[in-house]
Amino acid sequence: xxxNKKVKGTKIIVDSLKDEKVEYIFGIPGGSIIPLYDxxxxxxxxxxxxxxxxxxAHAADGYARxxxxxxxxxxxxxxxxxxxxxxxxxxxxxxxxxxxxxGQVETISIGNDAFQEADITGITLSITKHNYLVKDVDELxxxxxEAFYIASTGRPGPVLIDLPKDVQTGxxxxxxxxTVNLRGYKPTYxxxxxxxxxxxxxxLNAERAxxxxxxxxxxxxxxxxxxxxxELLNIPVATTIMGKGTFPxxxxxxxxxxxxxxxxxxxxxxxxxxxxxxIGTRFSDRVTGDASRFAPDAKIIHIDIDPAEIGKNVxxxxxxxxxxxxxxxxxxxxxxxxISNENKGRYKKWIEKVSTWKMEHPLHFNEKTDTLKxxxxxxxxxxxxxxxxxxxxxxxxxxxxxxxxxxxxxPRQFISSGGLGTMGYGFxxxxxxxxxxxxxxxFDVAGDGSFQMNCQELATAVQNxxxxxxxxxxxxxxxxxxxxxxLFYNRRYSNTRLGYLPDFVKFAESYNAKGIRVTKKSxxxxxxxxxxxxxGPVLIDxxxxxxENVFPMVPAGKTLTNIIEVDKR
Numbered sequence: 001x002x003x004n005k006k007v008k009g010t011k012i013i014v015d016s017l018k019d020e021k022v023e024y025i026f027g028i029p030g031g032s033i034i035p036l037y038d039x040x041x042x043x044x045x046x047x048x049x050x051x052x053x054x055x056x057a058h059a060a061d062g063y064a065r066x067x068x069x070x071x072x073x074x075x076x077x078x079x080x081x082x083x084x085x086x087x088x089x090x091x092x093x094x095x096x097x098x099x100x101x102x103g104q105v106e107t108i109s110i111g112n113d114a115f116q117e118a119d120i121t122g123i124t125l126s127i128t129k130h131n132y133l134v135k136d137v138d139e140l141x142x143x144x145x146e147a148f149y150i151a152s153t154g155r156p157g158p159v160l161i162d163l164p165k166d167v168q169t170g171x172x173x174x175x176x177x178x179t180v181n182l183r184g185y186k187p188t189y190x191x192x193x194x195x196x197x198x199x200x201x202x203x204l205n206a207e208r209a210x211x212x213x214x215x216x217x218x219x220x221x222x223x224x225x226x227x228x229x230x231e232l233l234n235i236p237v238a239t240t241i242m243g244k245g246t247f248p249x250x251x252x253x254x255x256x257x258x259x260x261x262x263x264x265x266x267x268x269x270x271x272x273x274x275x276x277x278x279i280g281t282r283f284s285d286r287v288t289g290d291a292s293r294f295a296p297d298a299k300i301i302h303i304d305i306d307p308a309e310i311g312k313n314v315x316x317x318x319x320x321x322x323x324x325x326x327x328x329x330x331x332x333x334x335x336x337x338x339i340s341n342e343n344k345g346r347y348k349k350w351i352e353k354v355s356t357w358k359m360e361h362p363l364h365f366n367e368k369t370d371t372l373k374x375x376x377x378x379x380x381x382x383x384x385x386x387x388x389x390x391x392x393x394x395x396x397x398x399x400x401x402x403x404x405x406x407x408x409x410x411p412r413q414f415i416s417s418g419g420l421g422t423m424g425y426g427f428x429x430x431x432x433x434x435x436x437x438x439x440x441x442x443f444d445v446a447g448d449g450s451f452q453m454n455c456q457e458l459a460t461a462v463q464n465x466x467x468x469x470x471x472x473x474x475x476x477x478x479x480x481x482x483x484x485x486x487l488f489y490n491r492r493y494s495n496t497r498l499g500y501l502p503d504f505v506k507f508a509e510s511y512n513a514k515g516i517r518v519t520k521k522s523x524x525x526x527x528x529x530x531x532x533x534x535x536g537p538v539l540i541d542x543x544x545x546x547x548e549n550v551f552p553m554v555p556a557g558k559t560l561t562n563i564i565e566v567d568k569r
Contacts, residue, residue: 006171009137010039013101013163015174016144017045022072024435026050026059030076031116032103035168037074048435048464051456053080055428057087058454061096062392062432065415068219070097070152071432077103078116081162082123086422089127091158093419094242095215097151098158106166107135121162129157137170141178149180154187155306156219187305191322191330198318199277199301200334204343206275206299208350209235212258212287215242215418216280216304216324218411223247225328226279232335234347236354238266240281242418245408250387255354256363256407259287260554261400264361267552267560269354273298280304280324283313284419289560303327361565363404363552372521374398374473374544378405381443381471384528389441392416392433394426394450397479400550402445424453430468431461441469441532448474448501458511461537469531470539472504475546483549487564504541513537 013036017025026048029037040047050056053075060071071091075081081102091098105114110133121131130150132143140163147159203209217226223246230237230253237247238255247254255266270276276298281287283302288294291313299317302310303324310319320327365375378401381389391406393399393416408414415433417425430444451472461468482496508515514534518527518541531538553564 005173007174008035008039009140009163009168009170009172010036012137012140012172012174013144013168014039014043014045016141017072020070020148022070024048024063025072025074026056026063026432027074028053028056028076028080030080030103032077032105032165033074033080033101033163033168035165036101036103036163048431048460050428050460052454053083054087054424055454055457055460057084057098057100058090058422058425058428059432059435060098061087061091062415062429063436064091064096064098064432065429066390066412066433066436068221068412070099070148072099072101074101075103076116077105077120078118080116081120082118085123085127086420088124088158088160090417090420090422090425092127092129094417095156095219096158097156099147099151100158100160102160102162103168104133104162104164107164108166110164120160124160127158128160131160131162133162134164134167137167137172140167140172141175145178145180146182149182150185154185188307188321189305189323189326191303191320191327193330195318195320196327196330197334199320200331200338202275202299202301202318203233203235203277203335204338204346207346208273209233209275209277209347210269210273211235211237212240212270212276212278212281213237213243213246214240214279214281217243217246218280220280220305220324221411222279222325222328223411225325225332227251229328229332229335232332232339233343234351235277236269236351238262238270240284240287240418241403241416243281244403244414245411248409249407250409255358257403258560260289260556261404261550261552263363263404264552264563264565265354265357267554267563268357268361270295271560272353276300278302279328282309285313288314289554289558289562293559370521371545372519372524372543374401374475374542374548375405376521377471377473377524377542377544378402378445380524381445381528382406384525385441385443385532389443390415390433390437392426392430392442392444394444394446395421395423396447396450397475397483397550398445398447398450398473401473423450427451427468427470428454428457428460430470431457431466434466434468442467444468444470446470446472447479448472448476449478449498452502455507458508458513458537458539462511462513465536467535468537470537471528472539472541473544474501474504474541475544475548476501477546480550482547486547486549488555504539508537508539513539516540517543519543
């Protein structure tokens with residue numbers, strides 16, 4: 001395209017998206033975004049028509065988490081834009097690269113309460129990494145370029161671009177050589193060498209070291225470096241929910257997840273350690289319990305690309321700001337030059353102690369009962385798929401059971417709303433995941449309550465032949481809230497029994513998908529295998545025990561050693 005030829009703003013947008021290698025867009029059209037959708041009509045970028053704007057954001061989010069690329073969603077102004085808010089906040093809390101394009105009323109009408117007008121940049125100010133209201137078509141190409149750069153660099157996150165209708169239809173020149181130069185935005189990627197050297201010395205002088213790996217390890221692609229570091233000195237590894245899969249959970253040094261519903265042995269190990277190497281984690285309250293009493297005897301080394309996270313929730317003895325992969329590579333280089341037989345055996349007694357905790361406090365549930373237990377469903381899903389499926393979850397009890405019993409060997413294998421805890425996330429996210437990874441088996445593990453929050457996207461899956469499988473853990477309750485009501489509110493089940501549920505088999509069939517109902521343990525294996533064989537979307541309705549609880553559990557505000565391990569009923 002000639003630089004001097006003027007083209008419409010919509011052409012600028014689509015060509016800019018192509019420059020960013022965007023292959024898929026998730027969205028819903030409307031009045032203020034019609035010009036852009038008219039441009040999509042002739043574009044080879046694939047648009048996936050969703051049935052709700054929140055689902056469009058979640059699908060773009062799932063696509064981004066599965067690939068590491070920036071996800072893109074498009075909506076109209078007003079309610080279309082405001083419906084994105086939950087999806088944007090979900091991406092923001094979990095550091096997901098996302099660009100949201102929203103239509104807006106014409107610039108001369110902004111602020112006049114025009115039809116379907118909403119101040120979406122003001123609304124999303126606190127849940128975006130950055131956002132833009134484009135008032136001049138001449139600024140459009142630069143803004144799009146900046147948005148993708150900001151969303152995908154440093155600590156990733158969502159960026160919103162609000163597009164008034166007259167900016168979309170306005171004309172300007174397209175510059176094929178445009179570059180980004182943001183003077184105030186310079187993420188730090190290489191850790192300070194003095195701090196890294198200090199970290200190496202602290203590790204070699206510790207006796208009870210442990211690694212906590214978070215989502216930042218996945219984002220930076222540092223899982224191999226993490227494994228190498230752990231194996232070099234025999235340091236056990238616990239992960240956050242967001243870090244699940246960064247360290248193989250079938251590895252002898254794996255402690256699984258820690259925190260509120262983490263393994264007892266992970267929580268005990270963290271609490272008894274004398275050194276914590278925390279990598280790419282923000283120490284959320286679900287991980288630390290009472291932060292003021294978190295790991296009281298441990299010195300903490302915190303590696304994170306976002307300096308604002310270091311020291312925010314827990315005290316830190318040694319901060320290292322930068323990219324996890326770069327820092328771990330540097331740390332490994334130093335440790336390898338200092339390693340000795342004495343160092344290699346330094347943690348022998350510690351490993352023996354941790355191993356004892358693993359033997360004495362395993363994850364367990366009553367497998368001998370004839371009642372269909374949700375844990376049994378997840379365990380069999382893991383065993384039948386041989387741990388090779390991409391697992392997406394909704395939010396609730398099923399999410400925690402899946403995190404506990406579906407062991408992940410690779411990063412980007414467990415995709416879930418961690419920070420915001422968004423019900424309704426899993427199903428549309430699984431659509432994005434399957435589109436990103438068409439040759440992978442994708443299962444959305446759902447709750448009966450959470451699934452209904454975006455169940456309309458079954459139409460999207462069927463229309464586009466998106467072969468996602470949904471395992472609904474159906475207990476008839478908003479299960480996690482019910483569990484809290486049982487344990488801490490004297491079983492006063494206030495508005496947590498769902499009462500009336502649809503027939504999920506008929507629901508699936510009404511959308512021309514496959515539905516399977518399971519009420520007995522003996523039916524579980526056949527149902528999972530049938531779903532895998534079927535070419536198309538499948539819903540499996542697992543009718544599980546209604547009042548089963550998630551254990552272990554650390555009550556809110558307690559320390560990681562105040563663990564409820566078993567159901568006392």
